[in-house]
Amino acid sequence: MNIDLSPEALEYGGLVKRALESAGGDGLLRTFESEPERRDGVISPVLGELGAWDLDPRGSGDELEAAAALCRAVGYWAVAYPVAERLCRSATLESDGLVVVADVAPAAAIGGSDLRWAAVTLDGRRSLVTACPLVESPRTSAFVARLMLEPLDDDGADDVVLGVLLPCWTLLGMLDRALDLVRAYVLERQQFGQPLAAFQGVQFQLTDAEVERAGLEELAKYALWSVESAQPASLRDALAVRVAAIEAADTVFRVAHQLHGAIGFCDETTLSWISRYSGPLRRLPFGLSETLHQLSNRTRRDGLPGVFSGGQGQ
Secondary structure, three states, rough: OOOOOOOHHHHHHHHHHHHHHHHHHHHHHHHHHHHHHHHHHHHHHHHOOOOHOOOOOOHHHHHHHHHHHHHHHHHHHHHOOOHHHHHHHOOOOOOOOEEEEEOOOOEOOOOOOOEEEEEEEOOOEEEHHHHHOOOOOOHHHHOOOOEEEEEEEEEEEHHHHHHHHHHHHHHHHHHHHHHHHHHHHHHHHOOOOOEEEHOHHHHHHHHHHHHHHHHHHHHHHHHHHHHHOOOHHHHHHHHHHHHHHHHHHHHHHHHHHHHHHHHHOOOOOOOHHHHHHHHHHHOHHHHHOHHHHHHHHHHOOOOOOOOOOOOOOO
16 A cells, blocks of 8 residues: 655645745735635636646546645645635536535535536535525635535435545645744744744644644545545545544644734734635534544444554555
8 A cells, every 4th residue: 555645746736836826825815805706817727727627536546646736735825716626526517616515504615606516415415506695705704605505316425535535635735834834933933032943832832733734644645545446435534534634723723823822813924814714624514523423423333444454444
């Protein structure tokens, strides 16, 4: 078993990260919040030139890994554009993207988009989607819109796994950036004549945050392998990644905000923007408690094979 991303996927992710930096970097999110109508006109061409919309994550392992690296790079710059959701588009529906939704009060961060959307629940029930107009500004809604669903009489179980997994890679990219920002801050910030990074308590907090982030990364790579090799537990693996992603986000952003202090909640800091726009990824289609409930319902009898088990995961 090799769960590491290929050099080509890593190189592609680096290209995407540099392209988004050149397109505006941190300024993109600020622009899209004040001028949301510009999102598609900016992001879609930039990623289109890199072949993002031609990727078929269901087609091959190489494209799946490239899609994951793309989502991570997009998360790093927190561009508030549904890239993972576009990559999850169904192969059997005429839609531009797909979102996983809850059974009650479905919502997704696709507000203000003119694209055609489909939705699927965890048990595979698919629908065509009409996103309701945003009732709040992007600053408070983070582009989350209520969805009107038109149920379809078919089985969309094959669409669920990617819809759960790829947004976790976007959130992983956000955690990468949050830790980069807090490391830079504690190295620059002086307290009692020395950098904050020199204090043992700060080092312990950063270590805790990095352990959570690194653990999520390994689980996310394992889940990619599980999907690529058509493991029967791939949905359970994806849900396990989502649990890890939410828990890691809680730890990383808590540490980052604590070490930044009050300024970490001000718009002068990039951390504040990333933290705010990570919200939809952490609570939709459901938060930690419901994700754990869904995972436990699916693992009650067989459990999770896992990276180190002697079962099907080997």
